[in-house]
Amino acid sequence: MPSPPDIHRSGRKPFPTYLVVFLAPATVLYTLFMVYPLLDSLRLSLFSTPTQGGPELFVGLRNFVALLTDDLWAPRFWGALKNNFIFFAVHTLVQNPVGLLLAALVSNPRRRGAGVYRTLFFMPTMLSVVIIGFSWQLILNPLWGIASGALHAVGLGALYQPWLGHAGSALIVLALISVWQFVGIPMMLFYAALIGIPEEWVEAARVDGASSWSIFWRIKFPLILPTVGTVTVLTYVGNFNAFDLIYAVQGALAGPNFSTDLMGTFFYRTFFGFQLQLGSPTMGATVATMMFLIILVGVLLYLFAWQRRVQSYEL
Amino acid sequence: MRPLLALLLIAVLLLTGCTPATAPTAKPAEPTKAATSGETVTLTIESWRNDDLTIWQDKIIPAFNAKYPNIKVVFAPSAPTEYNAALNAKLEGGTAGDLITCRPFDVSLGLYNKGYLASLSDLPGMDNFSAVAKSAWITDDGKNAFCVPMASVIHGFIYNADAFKELGLSTPKTEAQLIAALEAIKKDGRYAPLAMGTADQWEAATMGFQNIGPNYWKGEDGRLALIAGKAKFTDADYVNVWNTLAAWKPYMPQGFEAVKYPDSQNLFTLGKAAIYPAGSWEISLFNTQAKFKMGAFSPPTKNEGDTCYISDHTDIALGMNAKSAHAAEARTFLEWMTTAEFAELYSNALPGFFTLSNHKIALTDPLAQEFLNWRGTCKSTIRNSYQILSRGEPNLENELWNVSAQVIAGTLTPDAAAKRIQDGLEKWYKP
Numbered sequence: 001m002p003s004p005p006d007i008h009r010s011g012r013k014p015f016p017t018y019l020v021v022f023l024a025p026a027t028v029l030y031t032l033f034m035v036y037p038l039l040d041s042l043r044l045s046l047f048s049t050p051t052q053g054g055p056e057l058f059v060g061l062r063n064f065v066a067l068l069t070d071d072l073w074a075p076r077f078w079g080a081l082k083n084n085f086i087f088f089a090v091h092t093l094v095q096n097p098v099g100l101l102l103a104a105l106v107s108n109p110r111r112r113g114a115g116v117y118r119t120l121f122f123m124p125t126m127l128s129v130v131i132i133g134f135s136w137q138l139i140l141n142p143l144w145g146i147a148s149g150a151l152h153a154v155g156l157g158a159l160y161q162p163w164l165g166h167a168g169s170a171l172i173v174l175a176l177i178s179v180w181q182f183v184g185i186p187m188m189l190f191y192a193a194l195i196g197i198p199e200e201w202v203e204a205a206r207v208d209g210a211s212s213w214s215i216f217w218r219i220k221f222p223l224i225l226p227t228v229g230t231v232t233v234l235t236y237v238g239n240f241n242a243f244d245l246i247y248a249v250q251g252a253l254a255g256p257n258f259s260t261d262l263m264g265t266f267f268y269r270t271f272f273g274f275q276l277q278l279g280s281p282t283m284g285a286t287v288a289t290m291m292f293l294i295i296l297v298g299v300l301l302y303l304f305a306w307q308r309r310v311q312s313y314e315l
Numbered sequence: 316m317r318p319l320l321a322l323l324l325i326a327v328l329l330l331t332g333c334t335p336a337t338a339p340t341a342k343p344a345e346p347t348k349a350a351t352s353g354e355t356v357t358l359t360i361e362s363w364r365n366d367d368l369t370i371w372q373d374k375i376i377p378a379f380n381a382k383y384p385n386i387k388v389v390f391a392p393s394a395p396t397e398y399n400a401a402l403n404a405k406l407e408g409g410t411a412g413d414l415i416t417c418r419p420f421d422v423s424l425g426l427y428n429k430g431y432l433a434s435l436s437d438l439p440g441m442d443n444f445s446a447v448a449k450s451a452w453i454t455d456d457g458k459n460a461f462c463v464p465m466a467s468v469i470h471g472f473i474y475n476a477d478a479f480k481e482l483g484l485s486t487p488k489t490e491a492q493l494i495a496a497l498e499a500i501k502k503d504g505r506y507a508p509l510a511m512g513t514a515d516q517w518e519a520a521t522m523g524f525q526n527i528g529p530n531y532w533k534g535e536d537g538r539l540a541l542i543a544g545k546a547k548f549t550d551a552d553y554v555n556v557w558n559t560l561a562a563w564k565p566y567m568p569q570g571f572e573a574v575k576y577p578d579s580q581n582l583f584t585l586g587k588a589a590i591y592p593a594g595s596w597e598i599s600l601f602n603t604q605a606k607f608k609m610g611a612f613s614p615p616t617k618n619e620g621d622t623c624y625i626s627d628h629t630d631i632a633l634g635m636n637a638k639s640a641h642a643a644e645a646r647t648f649l650e651w652m653t654t655a656e657f658a659e660l661y662s663n664a665l666p667g668f669f670t671l672s673n674h675k676i677a678l679t680d681p682l683a684q685e686f687l688n689w690r691g692t693c694k695s696t697i698r699n700s701y702q703i704l705s706r707g708e709p710n711l712e713n714e715l716w717n718v719s720a721q722v723i724a725g726t727l728t729p730d731a732a733a734k735r736i737q738d739g740l741e742k743w744y745k746p
Contacts, residue, residue: 072708072742142570143578165514165572167726251396253713255516256572257721272400275517276701277710278425279403 038292044285056282063286073283077290079258080266083171084294087262088239090175091182092232098179099186099231100224104216106187107194118191122184129181133248136177140164164249167259174260178245182238186231193224226307233302240295243268263291356644357387359412361405363398364631366600367665374664379651386644406431406636413639414648417462417632419451420701426634427454427461433637434459438646440653447695448671450702451629462632463652465661466668469686470526470626473593473601475586476608478506482589486612490559493615497566500589508566510588512574519560519719520712522592525698527614528556529624534696542703544746548737549730557722557729564723572724580604595686596630598667602680611685613693627695629671707743714739 045063047056067073102121106114124132140147140163148160163169197220205215243264246254252274254261269277271284360371371390379388391412393401399422405411406426415432417423426432435441436459441449444464452462474486482503487493500508513519532538532552540546547553568574568582583591584604591597593611601609616623633652635645651657655674662670666683669690670676678684700712714736721727727735 072739137575140573141578142573143568143582148570160570162570162573165512165570165574165724251515253516253716255514255717255720256724257717257726272403274713275399275710275716276421276705276712277708278421279400 041285041288044282045289047282049280049282063283067286076266080261080263084240084262086171087175088236090172091179091235091239095179095183095186095235096228096231099183100190102187103190103194107191121187124181125184129244130248132181133245137249165256167256170256171260174245174249189227189231190224193227194220197223229302229306233299236298237295240291267291355385355387356641357389358414358641358644358648359389359391360414361402361412362390362392362416363395365392368392370664375660378660383647386647409638411636413636413641413645415634415636417452417634419629421706423452423462430637432461433635434461435463435649436460438649440650443653443672445673452632462634463649464671465631465633467627467671468630468668469595469689471593471611471613471686473591473609473611475589476610478589487615489619490615490617501566507568507582507588508590509563510579510583510591511567512571512579513720513723514573514575516716516720518576519723520715522594523560524556524715524719525626526592527559529626529696530614530616531556534624534694538696538699541699549733554729554733557732560719560723561729564725595667598682599665609682611682613689623693624696625689625693626698627690628697704744709739711740
């Protein structure tokens with residue numbers, strides 16, 4: 001039988017041209033629409049815009065110094081950063097456990113209607129943030145919202161507060177609305193991880209006399225820890241880019257008194273301007289660069305500190 | 316189950332896809348070969364007044380087309396809060412419409428300085444406007460006007476006349492009378508005394524601070540004194556405005572901290588509130604929504620018979636995109652806007668937007684006429700944060716929103732508010 005020409009034995013490997021062909025469209029598009037704008041906005045953050053038109057002037061790191069220390073910019077920046085961490089903390093502490101709980105419940109093969117629940121829990125994730133923001137505003141509205149009526153109906157009317165209007169509660173409420181919307185994503189990821197666990201392992205544990213509780217915590221949970229990490233880093237990136245929900249509910253001034261101001265809304269006001277305030281592209285680029293750096297640091301921390309440690313648990 | 320689920324998914328996706336997420340954007344007008352040869356040319360108007368779409372389509376544009384049938388005009392508004400950003404992006408990208416609705420003062424001045432708006436100083440008919448009317452759309456040296464002034468809005472209070480009659484109240488002339496009226500309405504309990512919320516923040520500044528303020532700082536005198544550096548926000552004239560606003564709190568609706576602008580509008584037009592701190596631009600909407608008789612009173616003074624001041628704010632104008640492909644037609648339209656015909660048509664089509672031209676006009680809407688009458692009895696001024704004082708950082712207007720909302724909510728004292736505003740202004744403004 002004549003053997004086909006074998007390139008591996010012919011000594012010299014030809015350059016895999018097809019790789020270039022396959023990679024080119026993605027690389028070109030990604031460079032054009034992601035890498036170039038990113039680098040250009042990093043460049044822009046080193047310039048200042050003269051007030052009325054005119055060219056940009058190179059000022060080095062002065063924008064960053066102003067952002068971090070100037071008593072006009074710094075309170076807004078640190079305030080937005082702090083709010084962002086609170087926003088993220090609420091997501092991590094509520095979204096992960098709730099997502100895990102829901103995933104554990106719907107992954108139980110004996111639960112009837114698990115598919116329906118799965119769809120229902122995932123539904124809000126598919127809706128537009130604007131719709132979510134509008135619906136929750138109506139629900140919590142002090143004049144015609146159902147929140148106060150519902151609380152009154154169970155005798156807890158005194159607990160009702162205009163939560164979105166108080167500086168102390170507005171951010172937490174918005175974070176919870178966001179959790180409500182996006183809890184479907186961790187649920188699905190956890191669900192996928194849970195049903196990927198070989199049934200024999202669970203059976204073996206059961207034969208050894210382990211309770212459902214210890215099966216979950218000693219066997220299933222360690223196996224899905226990498227997914228917890230993935231979900232957390234996805235949430236982190238999403239939260240530090242968050243803008244739409246705050247803008248839809250509280251507007252670009254992120255009231256009351258900037259208590260719901262996130263990096264995203266801060267960036268919007270700085271870059272595009274707001275009402276009589278004119279936008280500043282260069283200062284906006286500075287804020288955007290800070291957002292980029294914060295997200296970068298978070299992702300690197302995840303890669304080096306978390307992902308390496310949990311590797312040993314991987315299936 | 317599967318196909319059902321897929322169908323449901325598709326339905327949801329379609330639904331979310333169909334929501335009006337974006338306001339209609341203006342198409343750049345197609346270039347024409349020869350507009351003079353009787354071919355139809357299309358002009359596009361950029362505006363933030365999406366409430367006015369039908370009025371432009373049904374009244375203003377047909378009236379213009381009766382004279383100039385060959386110039387088609389498309390009114391293409393975007394959402395008010397997005398207008399500045401959207402317009403800037405369109406101008407930079409070269410896709411903006413031919414006619415640009417101008418915000419007053421620096422926003423438009425910035426556009427002119429960047430070369431996006433054409434100078435209109437030589438436009439025939441510009442002399443129908445007083446210097447004050449043109450002041451919001453002119454270079455600092457007063458030489459180049461770049462927008463045709465369209466209208467001002469006047470602040471005051473609209474009240475539910477039926478409710479006032481029912482409760483035996485008369486329109487308040489002094490502040491003490493206003494508080495007494497609010498107290499009486501509150502005691503009766505059937506109506507929310509004052510329909511206003513602070514969730515959007517701007518109402519607290521625009522319908523609160525700038526509405527009642529001119530009586531304290533004596534209109535233009537106080538406003539110009541601030542610009543000249545002779546007055547400070549920490550002066551009693553300004554602190555007392557916030558003191559009065561703080562006294563409104565007990566009369567605001569329950570949970571007002573989370574009540575938004577449309578909520579307070581609805582509260583009033585549904586007949587559940589008695590007094591609404593208003594801008595005259597509410598009139599046309601209220602006319603279509605409210606089923607009761609409405610009246611208006613000007614911001615009350617300290618003592619009866621004091622000179623009264625009203626915020627008669629230069630609000631809206633129309634300029635020309637300097638890069639418009641149809642400059643001649645756009646100028647024709649702008650020239651038509653300086654005529655008495657347009658002044659009368661516009662002020663009547665949009666009750667609550669009062670022409671800034673010198674033409675004598677009569678209004679058919681009684682509520683709008685009431686507002687307009689105050690021009691005869693009170694002295695006019697404009698909002699004090701608009702000219703020059705909002706040029707720097709922190710932005711005075713945005714700061715006023717923030718502190719006024721906080722003063723009403725009781726989380727900031729009037730003195731602290733005044734100090735914050737003055738400190739912020741001094742940071743960049745040296746008169």
